[in-house]
Amino acid sequence: MNVARLLRWESTLALVLIAEFIFFATVSPYFLNVWTLSDATFNFTEKALVALPLALLIIAGEIDISVAAIMALASVAMGLAAAHGFPTSAIACVGLATGLAAGAVNGALVAVARVPSIVATIGTMTLFRGLAYAILGDRVLKDYPHSFSMFGQGYLSGPVSIELALFIVCAIAAAVVLHLTASGRRIYAIGANAIAARASGVAVDRYRFALFVLTGLFSGLASILLTSRLGSTRPSIAQGWELEIIGMVILGGISVWGGKGTIGGVVLAAIVLGLISFGLGLLNVPGIVMSVVVGALLIAVVAIPVASERWIAARTARANAAHPQ
Numbered sequence: 390m391n392v393a394r395l396l397r398w399e400s401t402l403a404l405v406l407i408a409e410f411i412f413f414a415t416v417s418p419y420f421l422n423v424w425t426l427s428d429a430t431f432n433f434t435e436k437a438l439v440a441l442p443l444a445l446l447i448i449a450g451e452i453d454i455s456v457a458a459i460m461a462l463a464s465v466a467m468g469l470a471a472a473h474g475f476p477t478s479a480i481a482c483v484g485l486a487t488g489l490a491a492g493a494v495n496g497a498l499v500a501v502a503r504v505p506s507i508v509a510t511i512g513t514m515t516l517f518r519g520l521a522y523a524i525l526g527d528r529v530l531k532d533y534p535h536s537f538s539m540f541g542q543g544y545l546s547g548p549v550s551i552e553l554a555l556f557i558v559c560a561i562a563a564a565v566v567l568h569l570t571a572s573g574r575r576i577y578a579i580g581a582n583a584i585a586a587r588a589s590g591v592a593v594d595r596y597r598f599a600l601f602v603l604t605g606l607f608s609g610l611a612s613i614l615l616t617s618r619l620g621s622t623r624p625s626i627a628q629g630w631e632l633e634i635i636g637m638v639i640l641g642g643i644s645v646w647g648g649k650g651t652i653g654g655v656v657l658a659a660i661v662l663g664l665i666s667f668g669l670g671l672l673n674v675p676g677i678v679m680s681v682v683v684g685a686l687l688i689a690v691v692a693i694p695v696a697s698e699r700w701i702a703a704r705t706a707r708a709n710a711a712h713p714q
Contacts, residue, residue, distance in 0.1 A: 398642030398650075402640075412668075430552065431550070431618065432664070434556045436633055442563070442607045443604050445563065450579060450646070450647030451597060454514050457608075459612070461521040461625070466484065467533075468621075472532045481537075484612050484616070489605055491517055492601050501594070541613075555610075564652040578648075579593050612627070641654035642655075
């Protein structure tokens with residue numbers, strides 16, 4: 390195994406994941422139970438589902454800060470639909486449609502109105518969350534049909550939850566699109582140099598719009614799962630999740646400058662963050678300590694490969710200076 394491969398994000402994250410398993414299996418007698426590990430997946434699947442299209446969006450050189458607010462607005466829309474007696478299938482469609490519409494708003498602002506994505510989505514983050522509070526206020530909606538709970542609480546087979554199965558399918562699909570299709574190559578090209586990509590005939594604005602719509606759609610999907618799992622709707626649902634989801638993407642090795650990253654890295658980052666939160670919870674570690682540990686992990690995983698690359702480059706430069714050709 391060469392040094393370049395060892396320095397890849399995926400290798401680093403895989404080592405962190407192995408270390409997590411060893412540590413938590415040693416300190417907690419319950420950690421390796423198959424149903425315990427199944428419960429652990431609920432800590433990351435909903436966020437990770439949103440992280441998949443967001444990774445594509447960031448690779449294309451854009452960002453969406455409004456994903457958690459879209460989840461809240463979609464949840465409120467579903468809660469109102471349930472209160473009016475809509476069946477489970479219609480409630481789910483309302484959640485997806487709300488996410489799709491919110492993503493289209495973001496896409497139009499960026500691709501049509503030319504508003505910088507970080508500015509546009511900070512604005513829509515406030516707008517969507519504000520609408521959720523304006524519509525619902527202090528109320529909590531719980532009038533969901535019993536069958537609605539299957540999305541966030543059901544199991545496909547044995548310990549494999551519907552959420553986990555859905556995430557696996559979506560992760561494979563995202564990896565195929567990004568790494569094995571012409572569309573994936575165009576997404577990388579847009580993030581690396583949008584002007585050159587446009588000059589090469591890539592429909593840059595169309596791709597940007599589509600990626601924002603896709604991110605909104607997946608935010609609606611995650612909202613269905615989260616609302617189903619909680620069994621209720623509040624305007625504060627998924628509060629602060631946008632930073633956790635973006636952190637998951639960045640930890641997965643997606644460059645904030647665009648043009649670099651893999652879906653595999655995002656999947657590993659999601660599992661790493663999900664298991665560390667769940668494992669610390671098993672040990673009754675306070676939430677503030679969890680935040681410190683996760684923050685330190687983010688810094689370490691980001692800093693170690695960069696420091697290693699610089700050390701190897703410096704060592705190579707010294708070797709070349711000592712033994713010139």
